[in-house]
Amino acid sequence: MARAETKDEKYLVVDHLIKWFGSDRAVDDVSFSIEKGKFLTLLGPSGCGKTTTLMSIAGLHTIDSGEIRVGDVIYTSKEKKIFLAPEKRDIGMVFQSYAIWPHMTVAQNVAYPLEIRKIERVEIDERVDKVLALVGLTEMSDKLATQLSGGQQQRASLARAIVSNPLLLLFDEPLSNLDLKLREQMRVELKRIQNEVGITSIYVTHDQSEALVMSDEIIVMSKGQIEQRDIPLSVYSKPANGYVSQFIGVANLIEGTLAKKNKSGTGVADLNKTIKGLTCDCVLSSELESGDDVLVSIRPENISVSKKNTGGKGIKGKVDLAIFLGNCVDCRISSDGFEWKVLSHPRENLQQGDSVFLHLDPKHTLAVTP
Numbered sequence: 001m002a003r004a005e006t007k008d009e010k011y012l013v014v015d016h017l018i019k020w021f022g023s024d025r026a027v028d029d030v031s032f033s034i035e036k037g038k039f040l041t042l043l044g045p046s047g048c049g050k051t052t053t054l055m056s057i058a059g060l061h062t063i064d065s066g067e068i069r070v071g072d073v074i075y076t077s078k079e080k081k082i083f084l085a086p087e088k089r090d091i092g093m094v095f096q097s098y099a100i101w102p103h104m105t106v107a108q109n110v111a112y113p114l115e116i117r118k119i120e121r122v123e124i125d126e127r128v129d130k131v132l133a134l135v136g137l138t139e140m141s142d143k144l145a146t147q148l149s150g151g152q153q154q155r156a157s158l159a160r161a162i163v164s165n166p167l168l169l170l171f172d173e174p175l176s177n178l179d180l181k182l183r184e185q186m187r188v189e190l191k192r193i194q195n196e197v198g199i200t201s202i203y204v205t206h207d208q209s210e211a212l213v214m215s216d217e218i219i220v221m222s223k224g225q226i227e228q229r230d231i232p233l234s235v236y237s238k239p240a241n242g243y244v245s246q247f248i249g250v251a252n253l254i255e256g257t258l259a260k261k262n263k264s265g266t267g268v269a270d271l272n273k274t275i276k277g278l279t280c281d282c283v284l285s286s287e288l289e290s291g292d293d294v295l296v297s298i299r300p301e302n303i304s305v306s307k308k309n310t311g312g313k314g315i316k317g318k319v320d321l322a323i324f325l326g327n328c329v330d331c332r333i334s335s336d337g338f339e340w341k342v343l344s345h346p347r348e349n350l351q352q353g354d355s356v357f358l359h360l361d362p363k364h365t366l367a368v369t370p
């Protein structure tokens with residue numbers, strides 16, 4: 001087994017990875033690294049290359065260009081003609097399908113990776129007991145895998161993946177077969193366990209809320225390429241471009257041009273082509289220049305709405321729809337042919353048909369590359 005002695009800062013390195021399937025470039029020059037013990041999520045729509053990236057790390061795909069290494073150990077390098085067999089990579093994997101053996105008990109399933117490593121029985125039993133306790137399956141250890149619920153089977157898969165204390169844990173949409181409530185529970189549970197065992201993890205999902213809840217960092221992918229890598233809060237509040245802004249959460253996206261660029265990373269966007277006469281102060285997310293086309297992105301919770309035009313600078317609108325959600329009211333407000341999505345406080349008591357004024361906060365009004 002290839003054990004890597006490594007400095008903490010760059011544990012796994014994926015360097016200019018390219019993978020073709022026929023004429024389809026499934027992974028198109030992807031580079032990233034991850035620190036030891038961190039939880040990194042690859043997030044993106046179906047077909048963007050998440051699984052292919054993961055499989056390339058696991059050695060279940062050969063690659064067409066680039067290098068993958070953990071510490072000083074090169075797993076794959078096209079240029080150096082190195083390919084370490086998957087079983088030598090010391091990686092634990094948890095997939096969408098539970099992939100535990102139906103003819104074995106839970107304890108036997110979990111013990112299996114240790115048996116093939118020819119570890120002594122006493123130690124195997126000890127380690128199996130420990131991880132089963134960690135994932136909350138102690139009571140189930142003698143049950144056949146088929147007697148478990150979906151959530152329990154996924155816990156058993158996780159126990160089997162971590163029992164040998166691998167260098168890396170790879171997850172490919174492990175929660176997507178579970179119903180919504182269980183999925184939400186398991187997110188937190190999985191994160192707790194990963195924290196406790198401290199194994200460096202890469203998690204693949206197309207579910208943005210899963211990514212936001214669980215990750216230390218998120219890589220947003222599209223069409224085989226990385227669009228943005230950042231901490232969850234920044235991916236949400238400072239999307240690098242229109243694609244990320246649309247993919248993560250809900251945003252009002254307004255096309256315009258950058259009328260003025262200040263020195264401080266702020267500017268003025270002219271949105272006249274979408275909403276007549278509207279300009280707004282904004283923060284610039286990237287290297288935009290005056291005159292550039294921009295997409296202004298404003299989250300619904302960052303627009304304030306009131307029936308009075310406080311300060312005289314509000315955008316006039318009419319409430320088309322107001323849905324009470326308990327802690328907020330989800331509104332659609334039309335203004336010069338544009339429909340704003342706004343989350344208002346219930347105390348504003350907005351009703352369909354009300355005339356209102358919208359106030360944008362320049363700090364939360366972000367101009368991005370379209």
Ligand SMILES: Nc1ncnc2c1ncn2[C@@H]1O[C@H](COP(=O)(O)OP(=O)(O)OP(=O)(O)O)[C@@H](O)[C@H]1O
Binds near residue numbers: 044046053
């Ligand atoms: N074994 C394969 N043979 C041929 N093409 C493949 C193969 N695996 C993936 N592809 C193609 O590579 C691209 C990336 O696929 P990949 O499975 O990595 O996407 P994904 O991001 O994991 O999507 P999903 O969210 O649907 O699982 C897709 O266009 C897909 O059709």
Ligand SMILES: [Mg+2]
Binds near residue numbers: 050051
């Ligand atoms: Mg996939």
